[in-house]
Amino acid sequence: MAKVVKPSVLIKGTKDGLLFFLDDSLPFSIVLNELKHKLLHENASHIWNGPDMRVQIKLGKRQITRSEEQDLREVFSARKNLHIHTLESDGIPYLLDSPRKMEMLTGTVRSGQVLSHQGDLLLLGDVNPGGCVQSTGNIFILGALRGLAHAGSDGDESVIIAASIFRPTQLRIHNIISRPPDEWKESENHMRFAYIVKEQIAVDKMNHLSHIRPEMEWKEIGRKFG
Amino acid sequence: MGESIVVTSGKGGVGKSTTSANIGTALALIGKKVCLIDTDIGLRNLDVLMGLENRIVYDIVDVIEETCRVDQALIRDKRCEELYLLPAAQTKDKSAITSNQLRRLIADLRDQFDYILIDCPAGIESGFQHAIAGADKAVVVTTPEHTAVRDADRVIGLLEKERIATPKLVINRFRKQLVKDGGILDVEEVVSILSVDLLGVIPDDEHVIRSGNAGEPVVWNSASLAGKAYRNVARRIMGEMVPLLVQEKEQNMLVKMKKWLGFA
Ligand SMILES: Nc1ncnc2c1ncn2[C@@H]1O[C@H](COP(=O)(O)OP(=O)(O)OP(=O)(O)O)[C@@H](O)[C@H]1O
Numbered sequence A: 001m002a003k004v005v006k007p008s009v010l011i012k013g014t015k016d017g018l019l020f021f022l023d024d025s026l027p028f029s030i031v032l033n034e035l036k037h038k039l040l041h042e043n044a045s046h047i048w049n050g051p052d053m054r055v056q057i058k059l060g061k062r063q064i065t066r067s068e069e070q071d072l073r074e075v076f077s078a079r080k081n082l083h084i085h086t087l088e089s090d091g092i093p094y095l096l097d098s099p100r101k102m103e104m105l106t107g108t109v110r111s112g113q114v115l116s117h118q119g120d121l122l123l124l125g126d127v128n129p130g131g132c133v134q135s136t137g138n139i140f141i142l143g144a145l146r147g148l149a150h151a152g153s154d155g156d157e158s159v160i161i162a163a164s165i166f167r168p169t170q171l172r173i174h175n176i177i178s179r180p181p182d183e184w185k186e187s188e189n190h191m192r193f194a195y196i197v198k199e200q201i202a203v204d205k206m207n208h209l210s211h212i213r214p215e216m217e218w219k220e221i222g223r224k225f226g
Numbered sequence B: 001m002g003e004s005i006v007v008t009s010g011k012g013g014v015g016k017s018t019t020s021a022n023i024g025t026a027l028a029l030i031g032k033k034v035c036l037i038d039t040d041i042g043l044r045n046l047d048v049l050m051g052l053e054n055r056i057v058y059d060i061v062d063v064i065e066e067t068c069r070v071d072q073a074l075i076r077d078k079r080c081e082e083l084y085l086l087p088a089a090q091t092k093d094k095s096a097i098t099s100n101q102l103r104r105l106i107a108d109l110r111d112q113f114d115y116i117l118i119d120c121p122a123g124i125e126s127g128f129q130h131a132i133a134g135a136d137k138a139v140v141v142t143t144p145e146h147t148a149v150r151d152a153d154r155v156i157g158l159l160e161k162e163r164i165a166t167p168k169l170v171i172n173r174f175r176k177q178l179v180k181d182g183g184i185l186d187v188e189e190v191v192s193i194l195s196v197d198l199l200g201v202i203p204d205d206e207h208v209i210r211s212g213n214a215g216e217p218v219v220w221n222s223a224s225l226a227g228k229a230y231r232n233v234a235r236r237i238m239g240e241m242v243p244l245l246v247q248e249k250e251q252n253m254l255v256k257m258k259k260w261l262g263f264a
């Protein structure tokens, strides 16, 4: 005799859109499966293929990891008309690993100087030849990078190094070292970023970052007018 | 109360002594009372550039060791009433003085002079540390080459750490022709890397070499572009607004004019 199982996903309609209550007493994978079932089931298509709708997700007392959040978003991405607007746990941050904190610093890092940092760094200023910025997280430079930048210095390979004027003498991400080709064309003298791909450092134009780090891309919430 | 300005560069041979001698002479010509101090102990040069070598009796180490009074060691310039030189010792080395001794010496000279210009030795070791100890302000000299700019950048970083008011830049030995074919850096490039205010651009000029050998600073030579550029630098130090002259006369241009005012 099967017990009467209360649904692990509860959906409510409000004037603002849809509220999804995800049960916090069951393993997240089970909740996710039920959600998938509800959203993807053929019989359900006719309900979901309506107009654009805002979705608010309530996690109860549960906190999730970044990868669980990604899985969750992926399930929702199957329904193009559903746009996740908020994601929250009761009275606590919904993310287990606290979100990356970015620190903003100003000033020039001159020859012989080393700027060492923990976490993500936004530097408003130049890094001159012979100068060095080092960070355990991402490095973003609103200025000219002409010296050395070392991101992910304690082992994070997913970080990037970006600069408005990208002329580094050397780049390091985690333990991978690279230097620019001997010939830099002047036309390459604009906003770029570096990242690791196949154990090598690659450099690309800023507008390609969203292809490489889709999880970081912002998404416009669809609106219907009239 | 006079103001002390150290002339420094990091890299050797870029024109610190030439710049000290010429800014000092130009300020004296405007009517300021100026003292030049040569802190390049063991490698003294400034006396030669000023043509005063044969008048040296006492030097800076004698003053610090109290072998003589400071006024006994000061040498009055032969052409300018209000210009004096405190020469370096030639037979000692950099360890003959300390930062504190120099700081005290400069404090004594402040009452008597409007400007005290300190000619700094090359490098960033003890000689440099001593020279900047008593300075209120700094003039950093560089040539438009990567190595010199790199060293100037290092020195600016060290000056900022010592809380010496934002250094000002003199670009020396500039050659427009060489910029055109990419042989050297352009003024804008140097200023953008170092991100400090520009005090002047001195053209590469053979008059400078001749006048150095003759012991008469090039500012005395009215035909020399370098002499004119140094006179302009002196006026900017006094807070005047003077358009920037880059080599050819028709290339007068205004760069960061209002910033220059901040120097005086
Ligand atoms: N504008 C110029 N045009 C041509 N020659 C110059 C110019 N400025 C300096 N020089 C020459 O460069 C040489 C070095 O100049 P100077 O002695 O002033 O440099 P410095 O920085 O004091 O050197 P050091 O580091 O040895 O003290 C000298 O021979 C000088 O004549």
Ligand SMILES: [Mg+2]
Pocket: B016, B017, B018, B040, B045, B119, B120, B121
């Ligand atoms: Mg010298």
